[in-house]
Amino acid sequence: MPSSDACLEKPLDILLIDDDLDRAAAFRSALDKSRYQVSHLVSSRTALLKEVDRLKPDIIVIDIESPDRDILESLSTLSNFNPKPVVMFCDQEDTGLINQSVQSGVSAYVVGDVSSSRVRSILDAAVARFNQFQHLKQELDETKRKLDSRRLIDKAKHLLMTQKSLTEQQAFSSLRKMAMDSGQKMEDVARTLISLFNTLD
Amino acid sequence: MSTTDKAPLEIGFMPLTDSAPLVVAKELGFFAQCGIQVNLRRQNSWATLRDKLHAGVLDAAQMLAPMPLASRLGLGGTQRQFITPFVLSFNGNGITLSERLYQQVTSLNAMSCRAPAMPLPAESLRAVIRQRQKAGQSKLRFATVFPFSCHFYQLCDWLRSGQIVPGQDVDIQVIPPTSMVAALHEGSVDGYCVGGPWNAKAVRVGLGVTVVTSCDIWPDMPEKVLGMLQSWQTHNPDSCQALLQALDMACRWLALVPNRFEAARILCDEAYLHADLDVVAPALLGSCLVQESVAPRYIPAYNRFASSGETPDNCPNPGYAEWFLSHMQSSGQLQQNIAGQNIAAEVYRADLYQGVFADKLNA
Numbered sequence: 001m002p003s004s005d006a007c008l009e010k011p012l013d014i015l016l017i018d019d020d021l022d023r024a025a026a027f028r029s030a031l032d033k034s035r036y037q038v039s040h041l042v043s044s045r046t047a048l049l050k051e052v053d054r055l056k057p058d059i060i061v062i063d064i065e066s067p068d069r070d071i072l073e074s075l076s077t078l079s080n081f082n083p084k085p086v087v088m089f090c091d092q093e094d095t096g097l098i099n100q101s102v103q104s105g106v107s108a109y110v111v112g113d114v115s116s117s118r119v120r121s122i123l124d125a126a127v128a129r130f131n132q133f134q135h136l137k138q139e140l141d142e143t144k145r146k147l148d149s150r151r152l153i154d155k156a157k158h159l160l161m162t163q164k165s166l167t168e169q170q171a172f173s174s175l176r177k178m179a180m181d182s183g184q185k186m187e188d189v190a191r192t193l194i195s196l197f198n199t200l201d
Numbered sequence: 202m203s204t205t206d207k208a209p210l211e212i213g214f215m216p217l218t219d220s221a222p223l224v225v226a227k228e229l230g231f232f233a234q235c236g237i238q239v240n241l242r243r244q245n246s247w248a249t250l251r252d253k254l255h256a257g258v259l260d261a262a263q264m265l266a267p268m269p270l271a272s273r274l275g276l277g278g279t280q281r282q283f284i285t286p287f288v289l290s291f292n293g294n295g296i297t298l299s300e301r302l303y304q305q306v307t308s309l310n311a312m313s314c315r316a317p318a319m320p321l322p323a324e325s326l327r328a329v330i331r332q333r334q335k336a337g338q339s340k341l342r343f344a345t346v347f348p349f350s351c352h353f354y355q356l357c358d359w360l361r362s363g364q365i366v367p368g369q370d371v372d373i374q375v376i377p378p379t380s381m382v383a384a385l386h387e388g389s390v391d392g393y394c395v396g397g398p399w400n401a402k403a404v405r406v407g408l409g410v411t412v413v414t415s416c417d418i419w420p421d422m423p424e425k426v427l428g429m430l431q432s433w434q435t436h437n438p439d440s441c442q443a444l445l446q447a448l449d450m451a452c453r454w455l456a457l458v459p460n461r462f463e464a465a466r467i468l469c470d471e472a473y474l475h476a477d478l479d480v481v482a483p484a485l486l487g488s489c490l491v492q493e494s495v496a497p498r499y500i501p502a503y504n505r506f507a508s509s510g511e512t513p514d515n516c517p518n519p520g521y522a523e524w525f526l527s528h529m530q531s532s533g534q535l536q537q538n539i540a541g542q543n544i545a546a547e548v549y550r551a552d553l554y555q556g557v558f559a560d561k562l563n564a
Contacts, residue, residue, distance in 0.1 A: 047389065049374055067377035069246035073277060074348050074375035 015057035016040045026115040064090040085130035149187035156190035159197045209238035213250045213262030216474045218397030219290040219425050221464050226451035228467050235447040247347045255281050264428030267525040271349035273548050285426035286553035287445050288515045291505035293424045294415035295400040298392040299385050303410040305329050321412035323363025344376040344393040354528040355418045356394035398480040404490040416502050421509045423521050445557045452506040461485040516554045519545035
């Protein structure tokens, strides 16, 4: 019978990219009866993006020495793929040093023995940290967006006050009216106004 | 020398033609002459090379010229304080189309496919793009080696020069250089922008046609730089200086064409590119293979290991960095406002280069 943990947590699909078949088998058996389901791919190098798109894995595990790492790097920058936690296998010798480089929260390293029960906890931690990081990032983006919009509105207001000799209250009201009349957000109206004033200068 | 300055240096490189300065400095004993021991470590991916530099597994490494800037800005990962005190190479890339795409381009544009006028204008691809749209076929697929690379920006600039919008009219994806020719063979990509020896390789096996080189797109911009952590330079100033002196010797040696063939022979070794002289030598000798059984183009600057001009140097001028930053912005990779920050000069450390080569620059 699976442990209660496995029942409670939702199953996660792992895409494993590894040319070392023995290691892949050991990894798979270490995750037997866990919430992780492993799809294995030998490094394809040309079809990886297609596979990621097809399998939509929750997490990707790859050998740190695989050339395919650069394809994974591009997932978040060049394509419309959702970011995913990436966990890497690496040799014993690089242990402490490589671990120092895990700061971004988007990756973790499995060092040395992949068959141990430690693997599961590393994956759990990587997923948890990744989710936390994504959450923080979303919050940051939202805060930044709010600040930007505030800044735009202030700038448009200031332009109206100086160019049209309006009081602050009048400038704000006219911005709000323009937004309501045109069915746009105030920040969009502000952006249009600013570029308009810039062209007139 | 400071205490940390003694151990052999671990230097990373990618098995590409323009790793020549590092390989030559090692094999011709320039590192030893400058008093340093160096172990060259071949890497398989730019991402892992970067992580190893950050973790201190490598002391310094050959890096794509835009990479230390991207890392400094935290693009595509953690923010890392990388710098470069030395430009390793200029130019060296090319855009290769699959034979099939090339045949379509020439026939739809009524060009002669055996007497090609090179460089091929990007706008000649538009006929193919239109035809595929009409037929409801998928977009043309191009590949490049890394998101923050000259290859990517050069491919985008070339496409835009023909009013083709990357991402909208054609897809661009990342594939490791070593897999490019296989991708062309499988038909999973229709063309790519890559460095040597991977353009020549596609031509030699009859799979591709190299239609434009990076010097046709951008004249004489840095392609690879010597990257390191700012903290490594601070703690190992003497090693860093010796490294620059040895690499300067290598780049000057590589300026002579007869030496280039010797460099090609060394690079072909199993420990480095593990490739045939047939595909490594041409670019180094200024020959751009175009198409199987068609005469190569003469591109003297195809691989340059110092800047052009009367007094060639390898100084990482911040002006180069500005060029890359503007490409990061125009491609949408860099959205944050960096006005008021001096990132170009913080990463492209012309001052470190000038400190070592003051005499040379004043000459």
